[in-house]
Amino acid sequence: MLWAALLRPDLWAATLAMATPIALPALGGTYSERSGVVNIAMEGIMLIGAFFGVLFAYYSNSAWVGLLGALIMGALISVLFAYVTVNLSADQVIVGMGINIFAAGLTAFLLNTIFGYGGTPRTTPALPNITLPGISNIPLVGPILGSQNVVVYLMLILVVASHYFLFHTNLGLRLRAVGENPQAADTAGLNVRKLRYLGVIIGGMLSSLGGVYLSLGLLNSFEVNMSGGRGYIALAAMIFGKWTPLGSLGAALLFGFAMALSMVLQGGGISSNIIQMLPYALTILALTGLVGKSTAPAADGIPYDPNK
């Protein structure tokens, strides 16, 4: 049964689709934490992105406008986050938790006041699925990679681009330097605040994109708390991936795979509840067995005030 399942291309397509809303916020968290700001607000920012994506898409009748609006809202809330954590040295974890609670409340409140309890309108446009003509005909790869939502491809591009950005550009070097030792970066002439803003804002936009994928990519509607804890799983994926884009994707894929597998394996007489423990158990096993220690950027979570 397991073998048969592993050979099903839809399992692997589902893996990719399930990994996307984890990989994006994990990538977002990577940016933020690489610049030294602990980001636990992915869950909340995803909800912001998911809700405002639908809101803007519905009123403009364009999913792309929705996407843009969601990214802007993700950036705006991140500016606020950056302001209090970078300029005012607020505790990053507390602020992050505050944003999560705030975002869950705000999106539910706005959903009810704007659209009522029945949910968002069915006429909301969604982001398109794309069929890659060259790839979709290749056996095995085709059914997996050939036709997915546009955000899935975007995610793959962003992961690779982020890897290049963080590890092969001067700006990426600077961003990492700030997260490792802001004082040293400061004395080397870097603008610590600007770089941290950059990390936090890119991070917020990526988390927001993860939310948009849920609401406008997979669906065309918003549900209360539809992020469903993926922001927290993303936090785990980011740590698991050792604060790297490729690692985060890898962890997200592992998780997505286990989720997809637990879907496929159901119905064999074992309680679905037991089968659904699989992703979580597998993560622990992989972490302890293969990955072991993963160390955060040295100055992650530590506010930098040059006069102290």
Place this chain on the structure above:
Amino acid sequence: MRTCLEVRDITKSFPGVIANDHVNFSVSDGEIHAILGENGAGKSTLMKIIYGLYKPDSGSIKLYDQELNFTSPRQAIQAGIGMVHQHFMLIPALTVAENIVLGGEPGNIRYRRRENIEMVRDLAKQYHMDIDPSAKVGDLTVGLQQRVEILKVFYRKAKLLILDEPTAMLTPQEVEELILVMERLRSQGIPIIFISHKLDEVKRISDRVTVMRAGKTVNTVETKSASAQDLANMMVGREVVLHVSKPPQEPGEPILKVEDVVVSADRSDKVKGVSFQVHRGEIFGLAGIDGNGQSELIEAITGLMPCKEGKIEFLGKDITHSTVRQRTKEGIAYIPQDRHLDGLVLDFELTENFVLRDFSAEPYSHLGQLNKKSIEEYSTRLSEAFDVRPRRIHALARNLSGGNQQKVILAREVSRNPELLIAAQPTRGLDVGAIQFIHNKLLELRAQGKGVLLVSLELDEIMALSDRIGVIHDGKLMAIVPGGEATREQLGLLMTGVDMEKEG
């Protein structure tokens, strides 16, 4: 000669301290200007103000008659000021090359990994510094890190150099190299501000000296016109004795026996079979260039690292596999080389730090419950006996100056009345007064018939205090020479692995 830098009436206070109090001094082109002062006199603070890291409360700074109003080091760098910081400003997770080019990377978008490595290799060669540009800074010894810190400044081609204690971590040979470089720069007309606690270096290379005391500039003198003793007196504000007097003493029976010890870390042997003994009433000095296995050796003796092979005997008992706790109880005291990393819990109060090694023993705790009163009494006693300032036992260790932090550790370890004290770099970064205090404590222990194992990179310190000196190189003990007979040259050669007896 043109005046390069002019500092006028700079004042800077931190909560509770005036670190700089109307400071005045100036630096001319082509001058090496030394700044001297006790720990906490305000030297680093002043340099950080010049470099734009701190904003002064009042006063003015002029660079070539231009008023400086830096709000960040970026402007200082643009104005051509380069600074080597006393506490490393390095990023351990990045490579040497990355650390050096950071903030001034060549090219636009792409980070040019290979080109940068080559460039840094050339730069290092130019200044006669041997370093691997692609090594991770976190993997380097402190001595090598110091070189990176210096290379960073040279990379930027500064017009004014500030070197805040650049020699504290260098071997004698490296110090010589650095002095050569400084002289070369002087001849090119580049002014250098040089901070050091080592009076002989200051005497040798500086043109003028400004002495600071308690945040104020006391005096600026021509170096030639003052003796080392004069400078020391000016710094401290009273007469100081610069030389330790070590009365002769017969050593007693052996207290620590180390036999063929092998210690390995990161999958390679760092200590490769070392044997020696420390006797009662003896200071055994361990000399060596940083990174040759001395840290691993003492951590194996104190129980912080496992001993792969060999045997360690203490007071006749085999302690090779004992825990840290057991060894502590048996009477081994240890002053670790990095006080922030190992020696203190910076966010604990002094009281809690004073009992760090004995909190679970009577009378500091009883049946698992801490005894606040006796801990406080003990702390007060230690604070007074070792002149820890401020005298507030509930202050956080973090808020003490480095010298006073070191005194807390010393007080804790010495007062445990140990049979053996292992002291690693006990005087690093301390001023002459504090060094003197610590040296006297070590000699007191020796007089009481205890054993002392002293590890230091400072040859002068080793030679002045040790009864016998073991020289370690590449994890092996090259030789053990009697303290009285050793010469700097002989030790220096042994430290670099040249065995004269074999060669000769």
Place this chain on the structure above:
Amino acid sequence: NTSAPKSTNSASAKKDFKVGLVTDVGGLNDHSFNFLANKGLEKAASDLGITKGVVESKQMTDYETNLTRFAQDKYNLVIAVGFLMQDAVEKVSKEYPNTKFMIIDSEVTDRPNVASAMFKTEQCGYLVGVMAGLMEKTPGIPNALGKNTVGVVGGMKIPPVDDYIAGFIQGAKSVNSDIKVNLNYTNKFDDPALGKQTALSQIANGADIVFPVAGGTGTGVIDAAKQKNVYAIGVDADQNYMAPETVMTSALKGMDTATYDIIKDTMDGKFKSGDVYFDLSNNGVGFATPIKAVPKDVVDKVNDVAQQIKDGKIKVSNKMPAGF
């Protein structure tokens, strides 16, 4: 009971009649019973002119507090939505014997002031199951995959969900004994993304009719069917509006009408304690008018089965068939 208002003629009497509704932790956005019960309440407020109060519970421990609040504020009828509130209703109804309570989806017996609204959703589940079973057998249905496979996505393995599913499977098997039913539980009622992936996986496995019984998670299931051009069956309410070409019918659970009816009865002094069953015979459950893709003879057959159930000729159990 004498304390019930005897007449509802005057406008002020209507306004004085206060009905409170306590949702379970799913909240009013659950696309399911909380939403529908509230819909019934709103209808009552606008048609009958009663005063309404609604509270969304945030935690399990809020049930008791919220029910008590209404009782203390002298509400005439307090509606508890969901079987999770059974203990709380039992407790509070004892403490406030003069207040009427209604609980949906659970039985509170032996209390003169509690009405339990129970829905025989296995019956409507059975009917849509028959419809699905016949569709799978009928050749030439557009967009059918021909694998004789259907998918069911349950929110959680709890009675209000499993009643539907048990009925569905029995119905489908009764007309199509070879039919394959893929059953998945998402264990979440508010994750449409997960619902969609689950349904996509079922569709990839050959299912061309999917039946979500999973609240908000179900909207994702319908979305998957729409994307893959297969059929879905709505649940609780007529969900055809979500995807008019896709949702071929819906299994209806008349929680809105039940709520409305009980409010009206209580106003009219006809409050009846004990179990109130809603089934096919009193139109408490049913199925929505199928779309054109469902052949007429299939619809006729389903109507026929419905009549047999009403007549008691077919008995539908709410027990899961063996193997599920």
Place this chain on the structure above:
Amino acid sequence: MQKTLKGLITPLLAIVIALLIGAGVMLITGDNPITAYGALFSGAFGSTANFSNTLASAIPLILSGLGVAIAFKSGLFNIGAEGQYWIGSMVAVWIGYSLKGLPSILHITIAIVLAMLAAGLWGGIIPGLAKAFVGAHEVITTMMMSYIAIFLSHYMLENGPMMQPGYTPQSPVILPSATIGLIVQRTQLSWGLLIALVACIIVYWMLYKTTLGYRLRSVGLNPRAAKYAGINVPLHLILALFISGMLAGLAGAVQMLGVQHRLYDSFSSGYGFTAIVVALLANNNPFGVILASIFFAALSSGGQSMQLVSGVPANLTDVISGIIIFLVASKDIVQMVQKRWRKDQTLASGKEV
């Protein structure tokens, strides 16, 4: 005393600012903020019953918040209190209905002790061992264990060994002998409150007055120095997660024995994440945990009464509490407002003179 008062100014001001923002939102949506807030306040504190229920909801927050705080103090981020809560709940209920014929005190004690042990092991064994020996990050392991615990509880109740035969998936009711009695009748406030308060005192004493607390704190602040001090660092990492889990488990046990009396099939209690916020807002101080818990409990129960009276959705209280957390964390914003206000005041009074 004065210091305590000063410490309270920031949160109070944060609350005021957040309420003002909330009022602004209500004005936009056409609701009356005065009615709404009146209802919120009276719903939380307005009567003995309301106040009792607020305190009752604070109990599980206090206990799980304490657990998270201990972990933080030991340098660990226990994000899995939720799962530990469920484990504690399961064990307490199971003992509560299956052990028969015991005197009440004994029955309650056994249920609580075993619940704490089980939850402690849940947090301590896998996350603790993985942290101590492989360095596996506890954020991941505790979070994953938490999800597993929740699925385990579903399993137990949905045709599993703890399911009460019958229609609904729920456990049997615990026996009267396992029930913790009420302090105020007709409310949910049980003597569990006393357990929570005693736990705060014990945790405070443990952390600051015992060698164990000393060891945990030094491991948390500087593990290398702790090793140097002769402390067995891996052991104390495990111990910290164990104790942390025990407290979250105690929260579950007290909730089951005192309020719920049986286990229901549900998704999450929400206590796990709120506990993190509680611990952080309290700066990991055991007594601060009490205040922070009451605050969140009040907002939650008051919010529902607000929805009832004024029709403003209870979600708005989440918006408000999010803003409050945000403002309390960024003390400087509040201080800026404070200064501004003072300046305005002095300006105003200056004009008057």
